Amino acid sequence: MGAIKLSKLAKSLYFTWALLLAVKMLFAQDVAFKPLRYEEDYHKFKSDSSGNPYRKIKYIPVDTNRSYLSLGGEVRYQYFKYKDPGWGTEPEDRDGFVLNRLLVHADVHIGKQLRIFSQIQSSLIAGNVGPNSPIDENPLNMHQLFVDFSLYTKTGKELLFKLGRQELSYGSQRLISVREGPNSRQAFDALRMIFAKKNVRADAFYSTYVKARSNVFGERFWDRSSQLWGTYIAWNCTSQVPNLDVYYLGVKNNAIFVDAQGKEQRHSVGTRLWKKVGKVNYDLEAVYQFGSLSKSGIKAWTISLDAFSQFKILPCALVIGLKTELISGDKAHDDLRINTFNPLYPRGAYFGLASLIGPYNLSDLHPYIQMELSRKVIWSVDYDMFWRMSGNDGIYAVNGSLVHDGRNINVKEIGDQLGTDVSVQLNPFLFCSIEFTRFNAGKFLHRAGMGKDIYMTGITAAIKF
Numbered sequence: 001m002g003a004i005k006l007s008k009l010a011k012s013l014y015f016t017w018a019l020l021l022a023v024k025m026l027f028a029q030d031v032a033f034k035p036l037r038y039e040e041d042y043h044k045f046k047s048d049s050s051g052n053p054y055r056k057i058k059y060i061p062v063d064t065n066r067s068y069l070s071l072g073g074e075v076r077y078q079y080f081k082y083k084d085p086g087w088g089t090e091p092e093d094r095d096g097f098v099l100n101r102l103l104v105h106a107d108v109h110i111g112k113q114l115r116i117f118s119q120i121q122s123s124l125i126a127g128n129v130g131p132n133s134p135i136d137e138n139p140l141n142m143h144q145l146f147v148d149f150s151l152y153t154k155t156g157k158e159l160l161f162k163l164g165r166q167e168l169s170y171g172s173q174r175l176i177s178v179r180e181g182p183n184s185r186q187a188f189d190a191l192r193m194i195f196a197k198k199n200v201r202a203d204a205f206y207s208t209y210v211k212a213r214s215n216v217f218g219e220r221f222w223d224r225s226s227q228l229w230g231t232y233i234a235w236n237c238t239s240q241v242p243n244l245d246v247y248y249l250g251v252k253n254n255a256i257f258v259d260a261q262g263k264e265q266r267h268s269v270g271t272r273l274w275k276k277v278g279k280v281n282y283d284l285e286a287v288y289q290f291g292s293l294s295k296s297g298i299k300a301w302t303i304s305l306d307a308f309s310q311f312k313i314l315p316c317a318l319v320i321g322l323k324t325e326l327i328s329g330d331k332a333h334d335d336l337r338i339n340t341f342n343p344l345y346p347r348g349a350y351f352g353l354a355s356l357i358g359p360y361n362l363s364d365l366h367p368y369i370q371m372e373l374s375r376k377v378i379w380s381v382d383y384d385m386f387w388r389m390s391g392n393d394g395i396y397a398v399n400g401s402l403v404h405d406g407r408n409i410n411v412k413e414i415g416d417q418l419g420t421d422v423s424v425q426l427n428p429f430l431f432c433s434i435e436f437t438r439f440n441a442g443k444f445l446h447r448a449g450m451g452k453d454i455y456m457t458g459i460t461a462a463i464k465f
Helices: 002-025 043-047 053-058 443-447
Strands: 068-083 097-110 112-125 138-154 157-166 188-197 200-209 227-235 244-257 259-277 281-295 296-313 316-325 362-372 376-387 400-402 413-425 430-441 454-464
Touching: 053 068, 316 430
Parallel strands: none
Antiparallel strands: 068 097, 068 454, 097 112, 112 138, 138 157, 157 188, 188 200, 200 227, 227 244, 244 259, 259 281, 281 296, 296 316, 316 362, 362 376, 376 413, 413 430, 430 454
16 A cells, blocks of 8 residues: 555656646657657757757766667546446446556667666556456556667668567557557567568567556566467558568467367467558458367458548548458357457557457448648547457457357347547647547347447546656
C-alpha cells in the first residue's frame, strides 16, 4: 500500500511539472515522437544554442565523443463511462472510471555503437466497480531495459544487436504490437538481430512475453511460460511500387479455445502488401497458422483488407475507406482439429476504443470516414458489422478470453457498432480526444442472453515530452 501511495504522489508531482514544461514545449516544435520511443534520435540538438529548457533534457552531453543522455516520457489520463457493459451481464457503473498511465524513460548513447534504454511504467485505475486486471492496475514496473550494440555501420547499411526487455511492433500490428489502447503497454524480454539496407529491413528474434502483475516490480524476467520467436522482413519501396512484408512467427504458451485448451505451439506464416501514398491506398494481409494444441492439430487463417481514398475538399481533407476481415473459427466440435485463429499479441483497441470484440472467429465489414477539419482537428465516423465466421465456435474478447462458447446457437450475426470521435493534436506534445460508441446487439447475443446494447463514452488527454 505504501508503494502505491508513493506512486500516486509521484504521479501528481510529475503531472504538475509536465504541465509547466508543456508551456516551454510550445517553443520547440521540431520534434517527432514515434510509437516506439527508443527509435527517436536527438543528436541533432547537440549544436543547439537557443537555451530552450526542453532541448536541454533531450540532449544532455556526457563527453565530447558523441555520448549523451536523453530523457522523455508521457502522462495519459482517460475517462470511460459504459452503459450496460457486457451487453447487460456486468455490474452497472453510473459514474464511470478513470485510467492513468505514466511512462518515463532514459536513453543513454555511449559513442556511436552502444546505447542503453530504460523505461518505467505505472498504471492506475480509479472508480471501477469490478475487479481490476493487472493491465489496468500496475503501480510500478520496469517496462523496458535493454542494451543495443551496432555491430556494423556503413552508409546505407547497419547490423544491430539488441538484448533485454523491450517493446516489439511489426507491420500493421495485427499480430505483434505495443498495445497502445489499454492502460499498460506490453513488452517482451528479447534477443534481436536487425539488418537494414536502404529500403530493406530484416529482423530475427527470440523473446518471452512479459506478463503484467499487480505488485510493484513484480514482472519476471525471461518467463518461459509464453514464448515468441520469428523473423520479419520488410521492403519499403518507392511511391510507385507497393511495399511488401513477409514473416514467420512461432509461439509456445497456454491457450484456451472452445474445443481445446492446454499447451500450444503455433506457427504463423504471413505476408502484407501495402501502399499509403497517393489518392488510392490499401493494406492487404494474409496469414496461415499450423501447429498443435494439446492433442489437437491447428489449421487456421485470416485475410484482411483496408482500402481507402484521400480527397482534398477545401478547407478539409477527407478520407473514405473500407475495412474487412475474415478470421477463421473452429469448424466442428471434438474433431481434434483447431481452426480458431490466434492473433498472438495484437493491439488492444482492435475495433475501436470500446474494445468489445476480439479478432477470433470473425468476419466484419467496416466502412469509415475521416475528415481533417483543420491541421489540428480530425473527426472520424465508422460503422462495423460483425458475424461469427463459424457457427461452431464462440466469440472472444480482445485479450482472448471466451465471451460465449456459441454452443447450440445457430445464428452468426453478432451485432453492429457505430463509433465517432474527435481528436485534437494541439502541438507535437499535447493530444486530446473524445469518442462515443454504440454497439447494437444482434441475434447471436440475444440468444446468448446478452441482448442489451452497449453505450460507451471515452475521453483521453495525453502529454508527451
